[in-house]
Amino acid sequence: AQSVTQPDIHITVSEGASLELRCNYSYGATPYLFWYVQSPGQGLQLLLKYFSGDTLVQGIKGFEAEFKRSQSSFNLRKPSVHWSDAAEYFCAVAPAGVEYGNKLVFGAGTILRVKS
């Protein structure tokens, strides 16, 4: 079945520590890949996207993500976490193929807590 998996429901890191949030997808062809962040009571903000080309993509707020085709993964990273990064992070895919339109399929989300 087609799916997006974020295996970690909660992650806690210390301020200043590095961060990696995992995302795996299951689709026949390489989809378009996204990471969004949601702060409490807010909408979803686009952090970064991968459509094609360089497999390491840079986003806003110092985030980056690496697409690994062999592992069907698109993990989000940040070298040094700030307290303001505490939020919920969603990985999303737009399946390739006209029949899907441009709808996004979201993972279940990972809640990031930052301790001082």
Added chain:
Amino acid sequence: DSGVTQTPKHLITATGQRVTLRCSPRSGDLSVYWYQQSLDQGLQFLIQYYNGEERAKGNILERFSAQQFPDLHSELNLSSLELGDSALYFCASSVDAPGRRSPLHFGNGTRLTVT
């Protein structure tokens, strides 16, 4: 600010009632998407409209309907409301030019509470 405007921010209503959620997309965006976010189901795609026409359908109940008007704003109508319809409803928009993918930009959502 994403540029996508959703009204109202909060809605409280009773079971069996009908409500309308409104969305104004970013300037220049032709597509509007509706999503439902709940604790048990996560973010679920409901429906997409492109330039006034339905483009894709997801897990949208028959009690729900949507439309996109000539000025590109969209409305999501929820009828015969049940307690389980309580959720955060997001609208998103994107350019979606032919043959070109573009990211979705989300509004801040409408929180619906059915009592």
